[in-house]
Amino acid sequence: MSADRAIASHSWAVACWEKAELREALTGCDRILNDEFSDYPEKSLYAIGIVDEAKKL
Known part of the structure; x- marks a missing residue:
């Protein structure tokens, strides 16, 4: 995998995680x-x- 593709793939994964969060x-x-x-x-x-x-306590 090229460095550019790895960075794009990582950026996409982070964006998806942040949206879920x-x-x-x-x-x-x-x-x-x-x-x-x-x-x-x-x-x-x-x-x-x-x-x-959360806990009812």
Whole structure:
């Protein structure tokens, strides 16, 4: 594989990953704003990756 092709391939993979990460973040925000986690303490939603990692505590 040529260097140019490897760079283009890597750039495409990173762009796809970033879009998936953004999609997960926006979905999580939507779920929070729609009160799906209203019975969770606020601290369980702080500094987590995706909202599915939240714990009811």
